[in-house]
Amino acid sequence: MAAFGALGAAGCSRVAAQGTVEGGDLLDRLRESGSVKIGIASEPPFGYIDDQGEPTGEAPEVAKVIFQRLGVDNVTPVPVEFSALIPGLKAQQFDVVSAGMYINPDRCAQVLFSDPDYLMLDSFIVPAGNPQGLRDYDDVAEQGLVLATGQAYAQIDYAEAAGVRDVLILPDQVAGLDAVLQGRAHAFAGTNVTVNGVVEGNDRVEAIEPFQPMVDGEPAYGAGGFAFRPSEKNFRDAFNEELLRIRESGELLEIVAPFGFTEAEMTDLTAEELCR
């Protein structure tokens, strides 16, 4: 049963049975409710729930600043597996994906992206001492080793492009650490900061030197941003305007530095370039 409300342009919005609000301009409705739902993937340091139960990480902290400036004070996290971020966005479970998702042509065919707020190299979790001497995906392919990575991660494409035949798909980096510790995979591939975060304090594993993944001889840039439903171009544009402001002023680096991001991870790349 749907009740019709007076939100947004007259007669354009309606409150559906589950209490979600549909129709009209999304940003207007978020301002009115004072709250926005962000999809996160429980992947420190990109997005996670801290010990106090609060959403934090590189992407949620950037989102908090931008939404405050857009007049939306409360950011409510919706944690899902990484592979459920785009389906969850499309199914209206949340309003924006705030998980540091890499911007690439496959994903651009499904969602709208902001410009990237960081650029990152890859790394692998390997047993301490890196017994196979791994430096990149080509080394894994040449030695016919098992490479684990996360479900729906861009790293699956990088591994396949290099000719890795045995890719073990796992829910996340914690499962990846277990797989390497138990010898089910020779390595786990992820972003440099994810991998370094998960090996910290464990002397049975290490992170290899960060490297630039290549696909068909070209660098596959790990540049992440925020994802929006294709119907929400106005919302994306308003968000992006604020993002570019803090990117240009340097405030972005101040927000993300506590999560291990440095000047080296700042970028001028655009979503348009990454979607090509």
Ligand SMILES: CC1=N[C@H](C(=O)O)[C@@H](O)CN1
């Ligand atoms: C932040 C992040 N980015 C990559 C991706 O977007 O596929 C994956 O490594 C999963 N986590």
